[in-house]
Amino acid sequence: DADVTQTPRNRITKTGKRIMLECSQTKGHDRMYWYRQDPGLGLRLIYYSFDVKDINKGEISDGYSVSRQAQAKFSLSLESAIPNQTALYFCATSDLTGGYSPLHFGNGTRLTVT
């Protein structure tokens, strides 16, 4: 299922480095999301976007920024990576009705910050 594609799949970086995680989708959905998954904490919302001109902070946006380059593309940046940003990151999409429609997830990016 390549409807939501995340790159890279794995990344190891050093503290203080800038890193970008990319997400693209072919589902034609307007809404896109970035979540991080940590063991025992479930998924927490970082940022979400309802359309190209709309960007919203989630519950844990500090230390992250996003860019919605097109309807199909939504990238997540860590301006200066720190070790506690080590996590599994998921991009997800949903159609215009948001929570009334389920999320469709990408395969995730495993990020390690040393």
Place this chain on the structure above:
Amino acid sequence: AQSVSQHNHHVILSEAASLELGCNYSYGGTVNLFWYVQYPGQHLQLLLKYFSGDPLVKGIKGFEAEFIKSKFSFNLRKPSVQWSDTAEYFCAVNPYSSASKIIFGSGTRLSIRP
């Protein structure tokens, strides 16, 4: 604060045993409810969803869930598990008043002994 509780962090069962995973949420208004499954090394996939109507909903692979409004619960069940059900299961809640925000529980890891 709104939250979703999954009290079972790790459940171990033998094949053919019955399964029930608990999910409780703290939001008092109308909600949409989801169960997602994450097989080892894969992304999250939707198991089932509840929006309205019959509180007993059926999903894929023989799973079902019952919404009990008075108990703020949405427990996941399966009469007879298989080894292939080994995965992590996430309950998620979307309050009607917050179309964008989908709150995930911390997940329950299910291990099935062959």
